[in-house]
Amino acid sequence: MITVTDLRKVYRQGDRDVTALDGVSLSVPKGSIHGIIGHSGAGKSTLVRCLTLLDRPTSGSVTIDGRELTAVKDSEIRSARRRIGMVFQHANLMDSRTAAANIAHPLELAGAKKQVIQDKVSDLLRLVGLESFAGAYPAQLSGGQKQRVGIARALASDPDILLCDEPTSALDPGTTDDILDLISDLSHRLGLTVLIITHEMNVVKRICDSVSLLEAGRVAEHGPLNEVASNLGGRLAKALIPLPATPLLPGDPTGPVLELLLTGGNATEPVLSALTRRFDTDVNVLAGSVETLAGRRFGRLRIQLDVHTDMTAVTDYLADQGVAVEVAA
Ligand SMILES: Nc1ncnc2c1ncn2[C@@H]1O[C@H](COP(=O)(O)OP(=O)(O)OP(=O)(O)O)[C@@H](O)[C@H]1O
Numbered sequence: 001m002i003t004v005t006d007l008r009k010v011y012r013q014g015d016r017d018v019t020a021l022d023g024v025s026l027s028v029p030k031g032s033i034h035g036i037i038g039h040s041g042a043g044k045s046t047l048v049r050c051l052t053l054l055d056r057p058t059s060g061s062v063t064i065d066g067r068e069l070t071a072v073k074d075s076e077i078r079s080a081r082r083r084i085g086m087v088f089q090h091a092n093l094m095d096s097r098t099a100a101a102n103i104a105h106p107l108e109l110a111g112a113k114k115q116v117i118q119d120k121v122s123d124l125l126r127l128v129g130l131e132s133f134a135g136a137y138p139a140q141l142s143g144g145q146k147q148r149v150g151i152a153r154a155l156a157s158d159p160d161i162l163l164c165d166e167p168t169s170a171l172d173p174g175t176t177d178d179i180l181d182l183i184s185d186l187s188h189r190l191g192l193t194v195l196i197i198t199h200e201m202n203v204v205k206r207i208c209d210s211v212s213l214l215e216a217g218r219v220a221e222h223g224p225l226n227e228v229a230s231n232l233g234g235r236l237a238k239a240l241i242p243l244p245a246t247p248l249l250p251g252d253p254t255g256p257v258l259e260l261l262l263t264g265g266n267a268t269e270p271v272l273s274a275l276t277r278r279f280d281t282d283v284n285v286l287a288g289s290v291e292t293l294a295g296r297r298f299g300r301l302r303i304q305l306d307v308h309t310d311m312t313a314v315t316d317y318l319a320d321q322g323v324a325v326e327v328a329a
Contacts, residue, residue, distance in 0.1 A: 002028040002051075002161055002193055007060035009046050009217075020046035021057070022217035028161075028210070030065070033187050033194040035204040037236075038214035044197045047214070048165050051195070052084055053077050065160050082110065085159035087183075089166040091150030093138040099145075100125065100134040103152045110157060124152040128182060144175035151182065155190075162186070164196040168203060176200075180207045201239045205293060211236060225294040232261040232324035240293060241300040246286040253284065255307040258314075261324040262299040271323060272303070279314055281306040302328065 009021040020043045028034040038044050049055035051062055053069060062069040064083060072080045093102045100121050107117045125131050128148040138146055147167065154162060164183065168176040184207040187194045196203060204211050204225070212222040213236050221228055221236050228236040243259070262271060272283050284304040291298050305314065311327065318325045 001030045001063075001065055002026070002034075002195060003061075003063045004047075004051075005061045005063075007047070007050060007062065008058045009043075009050055009055065010058045020217055021050065021060075023060070024214070024217070024219055026212050026219060026222060028193055028195060030193050031187065031191040032209040033184065033196060033207050035208035035211040036195065036197045036214055037199065037201065037204055037211060037239075039199065041216075042214040043217040044199075044214060045165075046217075048163065048197055051163060052086060053081060082106075082157040083160045085154030085157070085162040087147070087151055087154050087162065087164040087167045089169045091138075091146040093146055093149055093153075095138050098135050098137055099130060099141065099149045099152075102138070102149055103156055106153060106156045120156060121152075124155060127155070127186070128152045142175070143171050144178055147171065147175075147179050148182065151179075151186070155186070159192075161193045161195060164194065166198055167196065169198070169200065176202070177206065183207060205240060205291065209294065226263075226296050229291075229293050229296075229298050230261065230263050230324070232259065232326050237261065237300075241289050241291045241298050243287040243289055243300055243302055246302060253304060253307070255284070255304045256309065256311055257286065257302060257304050257328040258318075259326045259328050260299075260301045260303065260318065262301070263322075263324075264296055271318070271321060272301075274321075275314065275317070278317065279305075279309055281309045281314075 004024055004026045007021050007024040011018045011020055024047060026034065036044060036047065046055065050057045053072065057070060069080060094105070097105070103121045103124050104117050107120060125134055128151055130145060130148050133141065133145060141149065167183070168179050171179060180203060183194060186192055196208065198204065208225055210224045211228060213220045221234055228234055229240045231237050275281070276283050286302040286304055288299070288301045315325045
């Protein structure tokens with residue numbers, strides 16, 4: 001379990017202070033996958049540096065499985081870091097070492113015995129699906145295979161958590177999905193707690209159990225995926241279930257426009273035809289999107305109704321049906 005409480009990091013730049021993290025709190029239950037999403041400059045790299053003790057936070061605390069990281073003495077930093085497996089955007093492998101020797105490296109540094117290293121490395125190669133690539137050099141591996149070696153190396157010291165910093169940003173979409181599925185599978189099989197830092201919503205959609213939106217050093221929204229996706233007005237919901245813009249063109253009808261969010265059961269129910277029958281109104285679908293997130297279906301619709309429709313009655317009816325409604329225009 002990872003618990004971050006009121007973490008602040010202020011950098012001194014010339015004669016002014018830059019607040020990179022402004023009271024970040026988050027909690028990631030053991031064995032789950034939490035995504036941190038944010039634009040450039042939001043504070044993601046600073047958070048990674050504070051979590052890996054590359055930077056000391058100005059205030060606040062970080063605990064991993066109950067152990068306070070921020071209290072670790074400088075002399076204990078190296079052993080504390082071994083509890084955190086790091087996966088980066090680029091695998092940063094040593095070109096002169098084979099895949100197996102790259103994975104062995106942290107074990108050698110920790111002084112493990114030769115036989116222990118050999119056994120562990122072959123287990124790890126199997127775990128990441130690279131049994132037949134033990135002797136391959138990085139130049140002979142694809143981007144996805146290199147990332148698999150990087151993941152195996154991160155797991156070599158049996159870490160309590162896996163911290164992935166933009167692990168798929170340099171990969172093509174198919175390889176991205178393979179690597180994300182591998183991380184998800186490892187988390188489930190090993191009971192590994194994973195924190196994944198990304199600017200790609202696809203990463204959150206595919207494997208995260210929960211997510212935090214980082215903005216200007218603060219957590220703007222957070223929660224389990226199905227909770228944030230159910231919040232019609234939320235930015236995470238808009239990003240998780242995006243709708244294309246539908247600007248009005250000359251000659252378009254001018255009736256009221258509604259945005260609807262259908263979750264769980266009602267995402268598959270014929271809400272629109274019920275609406276048409278009940279209110280004797282035409283429904284014009286302007287945009288729609290259906291996503292399956294955390295095993296649940298979410299539908300988002302932008303619809304336009306007949307200009308004479310009783311909007312209060314419609315919104316009341318939809319709310320009764322458990323459909324979240326926002327009047328867009
Ligand atoms: N060493 C530093 N000294 C001064 N300011 C810094 C330092 N590191 C980061 N910052 C500032 O802190 C803020 C957050 O930066 P950070 O690199 O953590 O964002 P980020 O979300 O990782 O962005 P990106 O996705 O572009 O890497 C920015 O305003 C940045 O200029």
